[in-house]
Amino acid sequence: MDIEKVNSMDLGEFVDVFGNATERCPLIAAAVWSQRPFSDLEDLEKHFFAFIDALAQSGQEGILRCHPDLAGSELQRGTLTAESQREQSGAGLRSLGADERLRLAELNAQYRARFGFPFVLAARFSDRTAVPRELARRLLCPSAQELRTALGEVKKIGSLRLADLLRADPAKL
């Protein structure tokens, strides 16, 4: 899909296509829509990220809280968004052994208790052994730093999803 197609989209189309570039936050795509035309993928991305950066901390934490746990109950129940399902499956998180799942559940719970939002990681850059290692490492980081790290992961995920969408055939979306 070329950028002209993106720029020609009406509000409904744009939010349908880009509404989950940031997990379960169609508000961001809806806000960014009026800032078209975009010159290219990078420009589109820049507007998504600028919106996230401009939010108050409560809003940024709200974005993180719209993310599911990695290898959590939603993956087991199959209630993840299509993008999250692909990303977590691609990282091997659907085929964990019982011990691995239990370990991740414990780490996820500790992380939520400590920071007040779920652990967010661009699963497409990770795998079943790196996820728990990274989770355990980031559990020890100071809160302000961890918020920045987590938002960085939201942007990595967004960047990959936007790139996928711009590579996709619009007829198949």
Added chain:
Amino acid sequence: MDIEKVNSMDLGEFVDVFGNATERCPLIAAAVWSQRPFSDLEDLEKHFFAFIDALAQSGQEGILRCHPDLAGSELQRGTLTAESQREQSGAGLRSLGADERLRLAELNAQYRARFGFPFVLAARFSDRTAVPRELARRLLCPSAQELRTALGEVKKIGSLRLADLLRADPAKL
């Protein structure tokens, strides 16, 4: 459901229950969750509204753009959220005649073209004759005033939805 129950909810529960208090913007409930405990319904409401008020204009417009048209294609297709379906049906918008529907479609299109977001109105305070009248009236308002009016309607809708939820039996949610 009493306020203690609300205050005891974990993140997932809170967003499941209150995620659509602002149409298709779970980000707001996710952001507000960490500001508990809430003293009562009014206090809970105050936090939702404070988040909306603190957003930049692009974010406020983004919230409006997450709302469906009144008597629009989503109502016909049955793809509205449950809350919107009840609200629009309750205002008689499912049983419009062809002329009424056409008139509203034209007004909705003019409104979107003029303001860049859909016409938002608390349908539960309105009906099939008042909706087009209010839409035609607000079409003539200055943009800044109309943004304030529209956000006021978002808050009215939110207030009704929050009140419904706090009256509801938690077992039935």
